[in-house]
Amino acid sequence: MLRGDRIGLRARHEDDIPVLRTELYDDVVNGSRAEGGPWRPITPGTRDPRLFVDDANESSVPFSVVEREGGTLLGTATLWGIDHHSRSAHIGLGLLPAARGKGYGTDVVATLCHYGFVVRGLHRLQIETLADNHGMLRAAERCGFVREGVLRSSAWVLGEFLDEVLLGLLAQDWKPGVKG
Ligand SMILES: CC(C)(COP(=O)(O)OP(=O)(O)OC[C@H]1O[C@@H](n2cnc3c(N)ncnc32)[C@H](O)[C@@H]1OP(=O)(O)O)[C@@H](O)C(=O)NCCC(=O)NCCS
Numbered sequence: 001m002l003r004g005d006r007i008g009l010r011a012r013h014e015d016d017i018p019v020l021r022t023e024l025y026d027d028v029v030n031g032s033r034a035e036g037g038p039w040r041p042i043t044p045g046t047r048d049p050r051l052f053v054d055d056a057n058e059s060s061v062p063f064s065v066v067e068r069e070g071g072t073l074l075g076t077a078t079l080w081g082i083d084h085h086s087r088s089a090h091i092g093l094g095l096l097p098a099a100r101g102k103g104y105g106t107d108v109v110a111t112l113c114h115y116g117f118v119v120r121g122l123h124r125l126q127i128e129t130l131a132d133n134h135g136m137l138r139a140a141e142r143c144g145f146v147r148e149g150v151l152r153s154s155a156w157v158l159g160e161f162l163d164e165v166l167l168g169l170l171a172q173d174w175k176p177g178v179k180g
Helices: 016-025 028-034 104-119 134-142
Strands: 007-010 061-067 073-083 088-095 124-130 146-157 160-170
Touching (some): 007 104, 016 028, 016 073, 104 124, 124 134, 134 146, 134 160
Parallel strands (some): 088 124
Antiparallel strands (some): 007 061, 124 160, 146 160
């Protein structure tokens, strides 16, 4: 398990799946905002890629986020779009509603940076998020990500086009353990 200050990133367990499906992916608003595509339900028992991990897929590493002490499930986090040539990847996360706004998101971003830069030896990490996702923007910037651009009207979300912000962090600019 990867350890942050208060969270752990571990493999997906079978028990996590119904909780993540019910609390995260059955939520139409959260799904529409977070997934970059139309929300659709996940049928219990099916092997939906949002929940089930394909270990053969080397371009994506999904984690379950848990409380470091006690192990309570808090959400999901993923290093995805891993490009071994340019040594870059994207990060994404989704916390269960009860886990939001308590500082866990910032801790998850910091721990994913450790995984990307130290464990995987990557050179660049990237985040795309909706321009009104202030919690995500702040969590990313506290870990050293800088805003590199706005993708105007790039996301169709529940009846309107929204801007996305692209943030990047280079290995040489990363300060482990520092949350600004
Ligand atoms: C976005 C998300 C990952 C942020 O994680 P979090 O644990 O809620 O955020 P944190 O508690 O670490 O807060 C980070 C900062 O943002 C601020 N913040 C959090 N939620 C906020 C909100 N709704 N509006 C404004 N600021 C907010 C916090 O005050 C904190 O700032 P501070 O460090 O200066 O006090 C989490 O809320 C979440 O999973 N949301 C739903 C899914 C989602 O949006 N995923 C991202 C898709 S790209």
